[in-house]
Amino acid sequence: MANEKKPMTTPVKPWTFDDHTNSYIRRAASTGIYDIRGGGAKRRVPHFDDLLFLGASMSRYPLEGYREKCETKIKLGTRFAKNPIELDIPITIAGMSFGALSGQAKEAIGRGASAAGTSTTTGDGGMTPEERGHSTKLVYQYLPSRYGMNPNDLRKADAIEIVVGQGAKPGGGGMLLGQKISDRVAEMRNLPKGIDQRSACRHPDWTGPDDLEIKILELREITGWKIPIYVKIGGARPYFDTTLAIKAGADVVVLDGMQGGTAATQDVFIEHVGQPTLACIRPAVKALQELGMHRKVQLILSGGIRTGADVAKALALGADAVSIGTAALIALGDNDPKWEKEYNKLGTTAGAYDDWHEGQDPAGITTQDPELSARLDPELAGRRLENYLKVMTLEAQTIARACGKNHILNLEPEDLCALTIEAAAMAEIPLSGTNWIPGKTEI
Amino acid sequence: MEKIDLATSSLRELNERLQQQSEVTNEKQWEVVNPKGAHAIAVGLNAPLELLIKGSTGYYCAGMNQHAQITVQGSVGPGVCENMMSGSVFIEGDASQYAGATGHGGLLTIKGNAASRCGISMKGINIVVHGNIGHMSAFMGQSGNLVVLGNAGDALGDSLYEARLFIRGKVSSLGADCIEKEMRPEHREILQDLLTKSGADANVADFKRYGSARKLYNFDIDNAGDY
Ligand SMILES: Cc1cc2nc3c(=O)[nH]c(=O)nc-3n(C[C@H](O)[C@H](O)[C@H](O)COP(=O)(O)O)c2cc1C
Numbered sequence: 001m002a003n004e005k006k007p008m009t010t011p012v013k014p015w016t017f018d019d020h021t022n023s024y025i026r027r028a029a030s031t032g033i034y035d036i037r038g039g040g041a042k043r044r045v046p047h048f049d050d051l052l053f054l055g056a057s058m059s060r061y062p063l064e065g066y067r068e069k070c071e072t073k074i075k076l077g078t079r080f081a082k083n084p085i086e087l088d089i090p091i092t093i094a095g096m097s098f099g100a101l102s103g104q105a106k107e108a109i110g111r112g113a114s115a116a117g118t119s120t121t122t123g124d125g126g127m128t129p130e131e132r133g134h135s136t137k138l139v140y141q142y143l144p145s146r147y148g149m150n151p152n153d154l155r156k157a158d159a160i161e162i163v164v165g166q167g168a169k170p171g172g173g174g175m176l177l178g179q180k181i182s183d184r185v186a187e188m189r190n191l192p193k194g195i196d197q198r199s200a201c202r203h204p205d206w207t208g209p210d211d212l213e214i215k216i217l218e219l220r221e222i223t224g225w226k227i228p229i230y231v232k233i234g235g236a237r238p239y240f241d242t243t244l245a246i247k248a249g250a251d252v253v254v255l256d257g258m259q260g261g262t263a264a265t266q267d268v269f270i271e272h273v274g275q276p277t278l279a280c281i282r283p284a285v286k287a288l289q290e291l292g293m294h295r296k297v298q299l300i301l302s303g304g305i306r307t308g309a310d311v312a313k314a315l316a317l318g319a320d321a322v323s324i325g326t327a328a329l330i331a332l333g334d335n336d337p338k339w340e341k342e343y344n345k346l347g348t349t350a351g352a353y354d355d356w357h358e359g360q361d362p363a364g365i366t367t368q369d370p371e372l373s374a375r376l377d378p379e380l381a382g383r384r385l386e387n388y389l390k391v392m393t394l395e396a397q398t399i400a401r402a403c404g405k406n407h408i409l410n411l412e413p414e415d416l417c418a419l420t421i422e423a424a425a426m427a428e429i430p431l432s433g434t435n436w437i438p439g440k441t442e443i
Numbered sequence: 444m445e446k447i448d449l450a451t452s453s454l455r456e457l458n459e460r461l462q463q464q465s466e467v468t469n470e471k472q473w474e475v476v477n478p479k480g481a482h483a484i485a486v487g488l489n490a491p492l493e494l495l496i497k498g499s500t501g502y503y504c505a506g507m508n509q510h511a512q513i514t515v516q517g518s519v520g521p522g523v524c525e526n527m528m529s530g531s532v533f534i535e536g537d538a539s540q541y542a543g544a545t546g547h548g549g550l551l552t553i554k555g556n557a558a559s560r561c562g563i564s565m566k567g568i569n570i571v572v573h574g575n576i577g578h579m580s581a582f583m584g585q586s587g588n589l590v591v592l593g594n595a596g597d598a599l600g601d602s603l604y605e606a607r608l609f610i611r612g613k614v615s616s617l618g619a620d621c622i623e624k625e626m627r628p629e630h631r632e633i634l635q636d637l638l639t640k641s642g643a644d645a646n647v648a649d650f651k652r653y654g655s656a657r658k659l660y661n662f663d664i665d666n667a668g669d670y
Contacts, residue, residue, distance in 0.1 A: 178660075
């Protein structure tokens with residue numbers, strides 16, 4: 001007994017102070033500045049994975065796959081615009097700026113989206129001729145910074161998207177760091193090369209919904225009431241924000257939940273501000289329904305859309321379309337393991353690379369470096385995006401047919417059940433195996 | 444002279460007729476009567492028209508103007524000439540908030556006073572205010588010139604980039620990273636030219652120039668309190 005080694009418990013690292021937290025503290029202590037990064041929230045929050053479709057049964061007849069039609073065409077902006085946007089698929093490409101993305105990446109997105117019959121969106125920094133030229137339907141963002149905003153481009157747009165907020169940072173502005181400011185980016189933004197370019201968090205010439213109504217009037221007058229006007233909001237108070245956007249005269253509301261990507265924002269903002277995408281939809285749909293505007297003012301949902309199942313679930317909960325940012329970049333080649341050695345050199349690994357603001361993207365997508373961006377072949381990358389969009393559409397159609405729907409927009413909440421109590425409460429869908437919607441019905 | 448009466452024509456008819464004029468139009472002279480504070484009057488014009496608005500207007504008068512010369516015989520609401528590209532606009536009365544916001548070019552002259560945030564985020568426009576301007580004017584101003592014959596309110600030129608500010612009167616306070624700068628011959632030339640073009644009776648020697656100290660151009664933790 002005397003010689004026996006005393007038994008010890010295995011060392012325990014605290015849950016509160018795990019390795020990542022400790023590395024965060026060391027980083028903050030050594031640099032004195034918060035972490036800025038791209039991408040969306042990395043923490044797990046209740047999401048579409050926590051919902052399931054029920055499929056058909058005795059009381060619901062499925063449609064024959066490959067034989068019976070399940071339509072996917074949608075129209076956006078039918079409320080006031082003379083020329084609403086007609087799309088073949090209910091998946092659009094979200095606003096991502098030239099500046100954040102290379103010219104090649106923007107071209108690839110235009111090519112892929114157009115081939116798949118959908119729209120793409122400019123971003124903070126204005127409209128480039130490549131993007132306009134390669135996009136059959138282009139939405140022009142109207143942002144607080146107004147970088148590159150001009151009436152000639154406005155008149156070339158197929159729709160205008162007034163950006164009030166983004167899911168990654170509701171209430172936050174933006175920052176394009178000096179190292180990404182090439183001559184061209186600087187010129188488009190009327191600023192000297194190499195300096196940090198801040199994007200304001202509030203619009204310079206309006207505040208609040210009453211002003212927004214007048215701003216929308218002005219934009220309609222400039223564009224002759226021809227093109228739709230979208231209002232994009234971050235997932236903060238979706239019920240009130242949707243209500244106010246509709247009252248201000250929006251044709252389309254774009255709602256971006258907290259998992260939504262960004263080009264560059266403080267990590268603390270991305271992870272701690274805003275509501276999960278899943279929790280944003282029903283309050284927004286309720287606002288539309290209460291004003292008699294559901295399907296009249298269209299709702300585009302974004303923030304963590306990855307698969308055809310996500311698309312189908314978003315539509316079933318009441319959205320008219322979805323929008324993708326991060327997923328589109330991955331389709332082009334972002335975070336591809338084939339660049340692993342280079343990711344390692346940057347101190348990261350494929351799948352985790354998020355320093356999109358630093359301009360050193362090995363895949364040539366989130367950079368302005370001519371050598372890196374030349375790695376992306378816009379035709380090939382565009383083809384990949386087209387394939388991906390088509391796969392998602394086929395998947396959503398497959399689910400819709402199995403639920404007996406001849407149009408993808410006929411999917412409804414009744415087609416779903418929830419896997420967790422949280423998801424049931426957020427999406428207002430009964431917990432699987434029960435009739436229980438927490439907060440709505442008795443157990 | 445073409446005349447549009449907003450008592451009998453709609454805003455849409457007004458803007459449509461003005462927007463339809465091409466660069467080479469013969470119908471250059473236009474007059475708008477009974478504006479009665481309506482919003483978005485004469486927005487998105489894209490031809491060298493001479494337009495006289497007889498009365499006061501609401502928000503965003505002359506928004507995104509290109510080429511047109513517009514005179515308002517009255518006062519204007521918020522956001523006059525927002526994002527103006529070119530041309531010139533003359534306001535005989537006062538202007539509300541955000542006058543000339545994000546303007547890229549052209550000349551905006553305000554005979555009276557301008558309220559807060561005059562020239563906010565300006566990107567190349569020239570603005571001459573014969574009276575005073577309110578607080579936070581030229582906030583994040585990127586380029587262009589703001590000339591003020593009267594006084595400026597608090598936090599002038601906060602977070603300024605490369606816009607130049609020429610003030611004759613008192614400045615209540617300067618915003619973060621805005622400092623007084625030396626008036627060099629090239630600045631006197633710019634100022635004299637703008638005074639002449641905007642019909643201002645003032646002496647260049649009475650003005651001070653303010654601009655960016657450029658300390659906040661690249662993030663530095665030691666300046667965190669100023670951001
Ligand atoms: C690289 C990048 C740049 C972005 N730039 C903008 C922008 O300029 N304006 C904007 O409103 N949103 C911007 N976003 C947000 C997207 O429009 C969209 O809301 C978000 O990407 C949707 O979430 P997802 O990335 O999970 O698909 C950007 C996102 C990314 C990934």
